[in-house]
Amino acid sequence: MKFFAALVDYLPAFGHGLWLTVALTFIAAAIGFIASIPLVLAILYGRKAWKLLAKGFITLVRGTPLLVQLFFIYYGLPALGLRINPFVAALIGFILNSAAYQAEYLKGGFLAITTEQMEAAYSIGLTKWQAVRFIIFPQAFRFAIPALSNEIIYLVKYTSVAYIIQVPELLSQAKFFASDTFFHLETYLLIGAVYLALIWIVSKLTDALEKKLYIPGFDISHLR
Amino acid sequence: MNDILVRVENIRKSFGKNTVLDGVSFDIRKGSVKVIIGPSGTGKSTLLRCINMLAPPDSGKIWLQDTELTAKGTDLHQMRQKIGMVFQHFALFKHLKAIDNVALGLIRVKHLDRSAAYKKAMADLDKVGLAQHADKYPAQLSGGQQQRVGIARALAMDPLVMLFDEPTSALDPELIGEVLQVMQTLAKEGMTMVCVTHEMGFAKSVADEIIFMEAGHILEASPPQVMFSNPQNERTRSFLHKIAELYGETL
Ligand SMILES: Nc1ncnc2c1ncn2[C@@H]1O[C@H](COP(=O)(O)OP(=O)(O)OP(=O)(O)O)[C@@H](O)[C@H]1O
Numbered sequence: 518m519k520f521f522a523a524l525v526d527y528l529p530a531f532g533h534g535l536w537l538t539v540a541l542t543f544i545a546a547a548i549g550f551i552a553s554i555p556l557v558l559a560i561l562y563g564r565k566a567w568k569l570l571a572k573g574f575i576t577l578v579r580g581t582p583l584l585v586q587l588f589f590i591y592y593g594l595p596a597l598g599l600r601i602n603p604f605v606a607a608l609i610g611f612i613l614n615s616a617a618y619q620a621e622y623l624k625g626g627f628l629a630i631t632t633e634q635m636e637a638a639y640s641i642g643l644t645k646w647q648a649v650r651f652i653i654f655p656q657a658f659r660f661a662i663p664a665l666s667n668e669i670i671y672l673v674k675y676t677s678v679a680y681i682i683q684v685p686e687l688l689s690q691a692k693f694f695a696s697d698t699f700f701h702l703e704t705y706l707l708i709g710a711v712y713l714a715l716i717w718i719v720s721k722l723t724d725a726l727e728k729k730l731y732i733p734g735f736d737i738s739h740l741r
Numbered sequence: 742m743n744d745i746l747v748r749v750e751n752i753r754k755s756f757g758k759n760t761v762l763d764g765v766s767f768d769i770r771k772g773s774v775k776v777i778i779g780p781s782g783t784g785k786s787t788l789l790r791c792i793n794m795l796a797p798p799d800s801g802k803i804w805l806q807d808t809e810l811t812a813k814g815t816d817l818h819q820m821r822q823k824i825g826m827v828f829q830h831f832a833l834f835k836h837l838k839a840i841d842n843v844a845l846g847l848i849r850v851k852h853l854d855r856s857a858a859y860k861k862a863m864a865d866l867d868k869v870g871l872a873q874h875a876d877k878y879p880a881q882l883s884g885g886q887q888q889r890v891g892i893a894r895a896l897a898m899d900p901l902v903m904l905f906d907e908p909t910s911a912l913d914p915e916l917i918g919e920v921l922q923v924m925q926t927l928a929k930e931g932m933t934m935v936c937v938t939h940e941m942g943f944a945k946s947v948a949d950e951i952i953f954m955e956a957g958h959i960l961e962a963s964p965p966q967v968m969f970s971n972p973q974n975e976r977t978r979s980f981l982h983k984i985a986e987l988y989g990e991t992l
């Protein structure tokens with residue numbers, strides 16, 4: 518078939534696109550997760566100024582369209598003398614978003630924990646930060662795993678938006694290929710299948726993580 | 742007198758407009774067991790939570806030996822390990838095995854090295870009869886077993902005094918005995934204890950004094966013999982009758 522013949526020539530480009538999509542997803546998820554921890558701690562336990570700062574950040578990120586943010590970073594910032602390559606611009610946008618959303622999901626996990634846990638921690642002499650670190654956070658994280666897993670799945674799909682600021686990720690490659698070869702139907706069917714496969718892999722990975730971290734009594738099935 | 746371990750001096754505590762403790766005072770002697778009884782919402786839990794400063798009183802003083810807990814600048818984290826607390830709903834750390842629940846404070850607060858901490862934690866679990874359940878998570882234990890882990894967790898810190906807040910009221914009747922038995926043993930060994938409980942059998946056999954609280958006041962405080970045979974206050978009398986009916990105890 519002509520389509521597959523054309524595809525073979527483009528395979529390296531598709532490979533590169535896939536690689537960028539995967540890199541955007543996982544770097545944004547990982548750094549976003551790390552950044553979400555101080556965010557949620559500031560919101561729940563921080564002094565007023567930190568709390569306001571964290572809440573302001575989340576409001577801003579969640580309250581504006583992702584595309585507006587990406588345009589601002591990629592097209593807007595150069596006006597301030599900050600020229601950023603497309604991949605890095607997209608990455609920054611996704612990290613900020615993922616941090617904000619993951620902080621919200623973690624917060625949900627924290628709220629599922631009774632105040633008695635904190636009191637019990639204090640009662641044996643732990644300090645507030647020890648209590649958060651050893652008692653509250655580990656439980657909150659477990660409660661948040663399903664939501665955090667979903668966040669990664671969303672990220673896989675959101676990365677396709679990066680095509681609009683010239684990141685040569687998977688969708689961009691598909692677009693080039695389709696407009697070069699006019700195999701629009703076949704191309705987008707194929708690319709849809711690739712995203713589906715990626716998301717299947719992600720959900721298998723997060724299921725495995727959930728299993729590995731399983732603790733009796735943390736069945737979140739009753740919360741679903 | 743230096744055998745007074747805890748001194749509670751005229752403490753008051755309100756939540757908004759709701760005055761929960763309205764001038765409560767008493768001393769706890771080393772090795773004594775106090776049982777606090779009283780209707781729901783009277784401030785019994787709040788009183789216990791004041792003693793270890795989980796709910797600092799609005800006014801009044803609390804002393805643990807020579808340290809005034811209510812004084813500004815007191816290192817409460819340091820002091821709280823000397824005051825064990827056992828919770829109505831156990832409040833075990835749900836993500837940690839029984840042994841880790843007990844060992845955590847030894848490692849993080851007392852800074853024992855891991856092997857010493859686990860050895861001590863195991864000894865404390867053994868004391869409450871749960872050595873063979875050390876590797877279970879709270880969700881895998883019965884209520885009575887969970888509460889005994891809670892007692893072991895408090896004991897591990899070698900507290901000077903233990904506070905019990907209705908330790909058996911969330912338990913099925915057939916599980917109450919095993920917890921009371923552990924408490925009884927502790928009392929016999931000389932542990933200083935303050936117990937909010939309506940288990941009158943326990944009160945009769947180990948309490949040195951029973952405190953009847955109502956509406957944020959201590960209405961009556963006397964040894965069990967006196968309290969049960971000849972309560973001074975009409976309110977005490979009728980409350981004891983109510984408990985007797987509820988718990989089927991003959992007083
Ligand atoms: N953190 C809090 N915030 C607001 N009100 C509180 C708080 N803790 C306790 N209260 C109120 O203080 C009063 C006394 O509560 P407390 O739990 O001390 O009573 P109790 O004697 O232990 O009752 P019970 O027998 O039901 O356990 C109640 O009216 C309760 O609603």
Ligand SMILES: [Mg+2]
Pocket residue numbers: 785786787906907
């Ligand atoms: Mg209570």
